[in-house]
Amino acid sequence: MQRLALFDLDDTLVDLDAAFAVRAAEFAGAHGLGQQAVDWLVALNRQGYPHREVFFAKVREHFALAEPVEELWRWYRRRMPYLVRCRPEVMEGLARLRADGWKVGIVTNGTANSSRPVWLRRSTAVRCRGWRGCANLIPGCLRSRPSGVV
CATH class of the missing domain: 1.10.150 (DNA polymerase; domain 1)
Incomplete structure (x- = not known):
């Protein structure tokens, strides 16, 4: 699987x-x-x-x-x-997941013209298989908050 x-x-x-x-x-x-x-x-x-x-x-x-x-x-x-910075331990964790056979991807509610350049610039692209923005897919969808998804 x-x-x-x-x-x-x-x-x-x-x-x-x-x-x-x-x-x-x-x-x-x-x-x-x-x-x-x-x-x-x-x-x-x-x-x-x-x-x-x-x-x-x-x-x-x-x-x-x-x-x-x-x-x-x-x-x-x-x-x-x-x-924007990605902490080294995050990058290391993503690399470990990939080494263990996991496919790793990013799903974000940020818009493509905001989130995609951050993803590409911060080298998460080399640790992740894909990126998908979904900001406007769900009407009334709000951003995540520290306490969870609103």
Whole structure:
């Protein structure tokens, strides 16, 4: 019997929260905002908005920014694949699973233009057989939370 292990990408295989905090600080610096803005962005991110269009619409409104939502999201995505880190023990665990005959894959509710570059950049691609984004497959589907899937 073939064994299959599927993992979520964000905050399971990679530390998205730490990368987000760095990007939030960069955003605040680029817009002349202070630490309160970083804290607000991190808190908003923890609310788990499944679509970044909604997230950046709230950011744009809160800070009264002139940039369109699409530009804010593009700015965010530009560096995120370079900020996200996968801990060595995670990579080692994936390698052990594959060595033991498991097929390993990633299933994520992140959008393809956000999650796929992170997956490819962070070398999880060499440890996993496939990647499948499923953000919009289930109407009303929400992001995972630390306490489980909502």
